[in-house]
Amino acid sequence: MSTYILGIESSCDDTSAAVLRDEYLLSNVMASQEVHSKYGGVIPELASRAHQINIVPCVDQALKRAGVTMQEIDAIAYTRGPGLLGSLLVGTSFAKGLSLASGKPLVEVNHLQGHILSHFIKVEGAQNESPQFPFLALLTSGGHTQIVKATDYLHFEVLGRTIDDAVGEAFDKCAKMMELGYPGGPIIDRLAKEGDAERFKFAKPHLPGLDYSFSGIKTSLLYFLRDNLKENPNFIEENRADICASFQKALIDILMDKLFKAVKETGIRQIALGGGVSANSALRNRVRLEGEKRGWKTFIPELKFTTDNAAMIAVTGLFKYREGLLSPLDAAPISRAAEI
Numbered sequence: 001m002s003t004y005i006l007g008i009e010s011s012c013d014d015t016s017a018a019v020l021r022d023e024y025l026l027s028n029v030m031a032s033q034e035v036h037s038k039y040g041g042v043i044p045e046l047a048s049r050a051h052q053i054n055i056v057p058c059v060d061q062a063l064k065r066a067g068v069t070m071q072e073i074d075a076i077a078y079t080r081g082p083g084l085l086g087s088l089l090v091g092t093s094f095a096k097g098l099s100l101a102s103g104k105p106l107v108e109v110n111h112l113q114g115h116i117l118s119h120f121i122k123v124e125g126a127q128n129e130s131p132q133f134p135f136l137a138l139l140t141s142g143g144h145t146q147i148v149k150a151t152d153y154l155h156f157e158v159l160g161r162t163i164d165d166a167v168g169e170a171f172d173k174c175a176k177m178m179e180l181g182y183p184g185g186p187i188i189d190r191l192a193k194e195g196d197a198e199r200f201k202f203a204k205p206h207l208p209g210l211d212y213s214f215s216g217i218k219t220s221l222l223y224f225l226r227d228n229l230k231e232n233p234n235f236i237e238e239n240r241a242d243i244c245a246s247f248q249k250a251l252i253d254i255l256m257d258k259l260f261k262a263v264k265e266t267g268i269r270q271i272a273l274g275g276g277v278s279a280n281s282a283l284r285n286r287v288r289l290e291g292e293k294r295g296w297k298t299f300i301p302e303l304k305f306t307t308d309n310a311a312m313i314a315v316t317g318l319f320k321y322r323e324g325l326l327s328p329l330d331a332a333p334i335s336r337a338a339e340i
């Protein structure tokens, strides 16, 4: 018999609901919040309000597009954290209310595990090749940068994490310094395609082990722009593509150096990307090329599964549901990754 899971995601600035029949995706509805772009970053208060507006229509649409009624759903999977507390509260409270009203059990999902397990979502008619355990996940988003060893569907070990900024933040702050718009990642990705990635060099961190740091390189870019603007007020305008390409390459080099180290230390050669920054075309190409060169099997998510989505929450919920891991009605959201 098939299992039907309704997934709900509201950890940051995307409201999303999805329905799965076993691992197969039946619907994945997203409502992104445009409201933050004019502020150059996510405003938590506005994010929670927008979730409040979007969540009911999102869930309703997800069920309708899947052609599934609430009676047919076996469990409701929701993101318990990490994320913005106000945003998480909307999804958590909604999921609990729906659980009470429908009598369907709840399954809480760790958002980061969702990004990692997004590789197990199956789409009708697609190839659907998934990593084999154990595999390494390079998880890169606006809030997180981690190398995680996935042992099975339920067990994950964080081998390295950022000690300060996430790589997505470095992309976004770079774009902000250059007044390019928000979110910066996709804009830098696009501009970098026309630029020379070897033209400028930025100081890279020297951190032992597998941890990352991105605050130094951000400062390095700030001083670099400030110094060059003193000499030439049009420096950014005249060199935009080269700055973007060089800065992007520096970020990717930092990501890759630790990944090489993790592969060497663990001997694991199945590598999966996940999180918003894995939409970056240069990172995707680099991982693909290094994989071919080094004999890795690489898993690069479809673009629609890179940013926050409820399909990844539903598939993670499915694996927990199969193991009987249900959640109580008094589970409160958890905003920090370290506490999950």
Ligand code: KG4
Pocket: 012, 140, 141, 142, 143, 144, 167, 168, 169, 171, 172, 183, 184, 185, 186, 189, 275, 276, 277, 278, 279, 280, 281, 306, 307, 308
């Ligand atoms: O996973 P995500 O949607 O939300 C978080 O959980 O943070 O990631 C959002 C981050 C933002 O920092 C955004 O700039 C970045 O992903 N991003 C990209 C690209 N698309 C999104 N960064 C680089 N290149 C891209 N193409």
Ligand code: ZN
Pocket: 111, 115, 141, 275, 276, 307, 308
């Ligand atoms: Zn995310």
